[in-house]
Amino acid sequence: MNAAGSRHPCRILAPRAGSLPTWPQFLIQWEDQDASDASWVSLIELLQPILQLTEDRCK
Incomplete structure (x- = not known):
């Protein structure tokens, strides 16, 4: 947790090659x-x- 108490990623480690053809995956x-x-x-x-x-704002 950071000082504000919200949870945020420490780092994005690596793309996951070949897991999904359209959307690459990242290790969080x-x-x-x-x-x-x-x-x-x-x-x-x-x-x-x-x-x-x-989407909600466009409704």
Whole structure:
């Protein structure tokens, strides 16, 4: 956790080659996790909150 108490990624470690043809995946390791808890997240998952916000504003 950072000073504000929100959870943010510590670092994006690497793209995951060949996992998805359209959306590359990135290994996200949260600052309060060790490397074994890191999780693969696709680009569309990272963008989903932004896309949802845009869609809601266009309604």
